[in-house]
Amino acid sequence: xxxxxxxxxxxxxxxxxxxxxxxxxxxxxxxxxxxxxxxxxxxxxxxxxxxxxxxxxxxxxxxxxxxxxxxxxxxxxxxxxxxxxxxxxxxxxxxxxxxxxxxxxxxxxxxxxxxxxxxxxxxxxxxxxxxxxxxxxxxxxxxxxxxxxxxxxxxxxxxxxxxxxxxxxxxxxxxxxxxxxxxxxxxxxxxxxxxxxxxxxxxxxxxxxxxxxxxxxxxxxxxxxxxxxxxxxxxxxxxxx
Amino acid sequence: xxxxxxxxxxxxxxxxxxxxxxxxxxxxxxxxxxxxxxxxxxxxxxxxxxxxxxxxxxxxxxxxxxxxxxxxxxxxxxxxxxxxxxxxxxxxxxxxxxxxxxxxxxxxxxxxxxxxxxxxxxxxxxxxxxxxxxxxxxxxxxxxxxxxxxxxxxxxxxxxxxxxxxxxxxxxxxxxxxxxxxxxxxxxxxxxxxxxxxxxxxxxxxxxxxxxxxxxxxxxxxxxxxxxxxxxxxxxxxxxx
Numbered sequence: 001x002x003x004x005x006x007x008x009x010x011x012x013x014x015x016x017x018x019x020x021x022x023x024x025x026x027x028x029x030x031x032x033x034x035x036x037x038x039x040x041x042x043x044x045x046x047x048x049x050x051x052x053x054x055x056x057x058x059x060x061x062x063x064x065x066x067x068x069x070x071x072x073x074x075x076x077x078x079x080x081x082x083x084x085x086x087x088x089x090x091x092x093x094x095x096x097x098x099x100x101x102x103x104x105x106x107x108x109x110x111x112x113x114x115x116x117x118x119x120x121x122x123x124x125x126x127x128x129x130x131x132x133x134x135x136x137x138x139x140x141x142x143x144x145x146x147x148x149x150x151x152x153x154x155x156x157x158x159x160x161x162x163x164x165x166x167x168x169x170x171x172x173x174x175x176x177x178x179x180x181x182x183x184x185x186x187x188x189x190x191x192x193x194x195x196x197x198x199x200x201x202x203x204x205x206x207x208x209x210x211x212x213x214x215x216x217x218x219x220x221x222x223x224x225x226x227x228x229x230x231x232x233x234x235x236x237x238x239x240x241x
Numbered sequence: 242x243x244x245x246x247x248x249x250x251x252x253x254x255x256x257x258x259x260x261x262x263x264x265x266x267x268x269x270x271x272x273x274x275x276x277x278x279x280x281x282x283x284x285x286x287x288x289x290x291x292x293x294x295x296x297x298x299x300x301x302x303x304x305x306x307x308x309x310x311x312x313x314x315x316x317x318x319x320x321x322x323x324x325x326x327x328x329x330x331x332x333x334x335x336x337x338x339x340x341x342x343x344x345x346x347x348x349x350x351x352x353x354x355x356x357x358x359x360x361x362x363x364x365x366x367x368x369x370x371x372x373x374x375x376x377x378x379x380x381x382x383x384x385x386x387x388x389x390x391x392x393x394x395x396x397x398x399x400x401x402x403x404x405x406x407x408x409x410x411x412x413x414x415x416x417x418x419x420x421x422x423x424x425x426x427x428x429x430x431x432x433x434x435x436x437x438x439x440x441x442x443x444x445x446x447x448x449x450x451x452x453x454x455x456x457x458x459x460x461x462x463x464x465x466x467x468x469x470x471x472x473x474x475x476x477x478x479x480x481x482x
Contacts, residue, residue: 013374023271024364027264101373101380110377110439110481113455121375123265123366123447132342133254134362136351139342143412146381171384198351206364214354240351 010089011112012038013105015124016052018097019206025055028122034089035122040066041091042079042108049093070104079111098126102146102176127234128174131202134212135172137238142172150181152188159192162237166197172238179230186225189235193217198240201226203233214238251330252353253279254346256365257293259338260447266296269363275330276363281307282332283320283349290334311345320352339367343387343417368475369415372443375453376413378479383413391422393429400433403478407438413479420471427466430476434458439481442467444474455479 012035014028029036039060043049046067053065068082070092083090092099092108098121099105112119132139145162149155162173177185182203193199195218202212203226211226214236253276255269270277280301284290287308294306309323311333324331333340333349339362340346353360373380386403390396403414418426423444434440436459443453444467452467455477 021272021364023268024265026271027268030264030267031262098370098374100375100377101370103380105374106377106380108377109375110455113377119375119377119453120451121371121446121453123262123371125364126367126370129339129342129367129370130362130364133339133346134341134350134360136341136347136349136354136360139344139347140387141385143384144382205362210361212360212362214351 008116008118009086011109011117011119012089012091013099013109013119013121014052014091014093015098015122016048016093016096018125018127019204019210020208021125021206022055024124025052028124029056032122035091038089038091039064040068040086040088041093042070042082042105043067044070044094044099044104048095052093070108076107076111079108080114083108083111083115083117098124101126102128102144125206127202127205127232130205131200131212131234131236132172132174134202135200135236135238136214137172137198137200137236138170139172141170142174145173145175147177148175148185155185155188156192159189163193163197166237166239170239172236174234174236176234179228179232182228182231182233183225185235190217190221190225193237195221198238200236200238201228201233202236203228203231205232205234249357249359250327252350252358252360253330253332254340254350254360254362255293255332255334256339256363257289257334257337259366259368260445260451261449262366262447263296265365266293269365270297273363276332279330279332280305281327281329282309282334283311283346284308285311285335285340285345289336293334311349317348317352320349321355324349324352324356324358339365342367343369343385366447368443368446368473371446372441372453372475372477373413373415375443376441376477376479377455378413378439378441378477379411380413382411383415386414386416388418389416389426396426396429397433400430404434404438407478407480411480413477415475415477417475420469420473423469423472423474424466426476431458431462431466434478436462439479441477441479442469442474443477444469444472446473446475
């Protein structure tokens with residue numbers, strides 16, 4: 001296998017904190033001492049990026065950092081122009097978890113590939129993977145949908161589709177919701193899901209209040225849903241294979 | 242949100258090494274000192290599990306560990322019976338990466354949920370997430386297929402389906418292959434994929450020879466594919482959104 005040539009510029013993908021567990025940041029600094037020299041980052045929001053950089057004890061003082069925003073209002077041409085100009089390695093940081101996975105950043109990475117950058121992903125926690133491994137649902141085949149539709153009728157139709165597919169294909173279906181709409185999502189699901197549908201709620205992942213439970217809808221109706229209003233959560237629908 | 246009650250037994254999901262980066266194991270020991278007391282593990286294979294346990298510096302000597310195999314020949318009833326009997330916390334370890342995600346273990350976890358165990362996933366590296374974040378492809382919606390069909394005609398049909406779906410829905414499609422069949426997979430893909438299909442090869446993840454590149458099929462035809470015969474790899478097909 002051709003190893004990556006050392007003359008290439010590198011785009012480092014840095015995971016940010018999810019929940020309260022910070023030790024993995026120490027790990028990044030131990031595994032990749034070279035990132036301490038970075039001074040230019042693509043960032044989703046400045047504050048969470050600066051907090052991560054501070055924890056990494058970079059050699060560059062905070063005042064000398066160059067932060068290029070990645071947001072809805074930036075185009076891929078903007079990223080391409082920035083990447084074309086830089087003559088050094090560069091980092092990418094989103095607000096929580098892994099950039100580019102249920103988080104912005106993928107456009108920057110694709111432009112970097114086009115310019116021949118080496119892209120190096122640093123391992124960090126992913127709430128999707130934590131939720132899936134702890135759900136007990138099929139992790140050999142799964143689909144991540146991101147956010148489902150907001151309108152109730154569209155949401156019902158989408159959930160119905162998902163449940164039907166999970167029975168037909170045995171794929172696990174994973175989705176998220178804006179935290180203040182969590183309880184509405186649970187209520188809607190309860191209306192459309194058959195009693196035997198396996199449903200996992202994974203809320204507050206990597207916090208001291210982490211709550212991960214898989215039950216059939218009939219059992220959820222008995223136990224009641226937990227109050228996860230405004231708590232970041234991952235939801236999973238599966239079929240007993 | 243109701244926090245998990247302390248009287249419950251816990252099933253800890255322990256990630257195992259992928260590649261050569263070991264520092265995250267130190268992290269697990271720092272974040273979760275309570276796992277040093279574990280003495281009973283569900284394991285995919287004994288040797289990789291013992292290697293992980295050794296790195297974690299458990300209090301229990303290796304000779305006193307109780308290892309329950311999870312394999313193709315075990316039924317969920319076996320797991321249920323073991324879980325019913327144990328009166329202490331227990332761990333789950335697969336050979337590499339996160340148990341239950343492209344790896345065995347989910348059946349044990351589902352039985353643990355049925356018995357009211359608290360399930361605690363410990364964060365570790367996932368080659369799927371590393372590959373996706375470094376691919377530059379859509380990480381807001383994606384499907385993981387595991388292994389694709391082995392028979393050439395079935396493989397062609399499946400790849401064609403996947404490419405069609407990635408154009409239609411913009412979902413990224415992720416799959417893996419038995420490493421000694423990697424080159425055959427690349428050859429087959431080259432035959433069926435349109436020139437403008439975005440294709441990422443992520444091989445040797447978390448090793449010193451990590452190779453992650455996203456190119457259009459036309460560009461791969463120009464550059465040639467890397468020799469990744471027998472190198473563990475994740476493949477991703479995407480659509481430029």
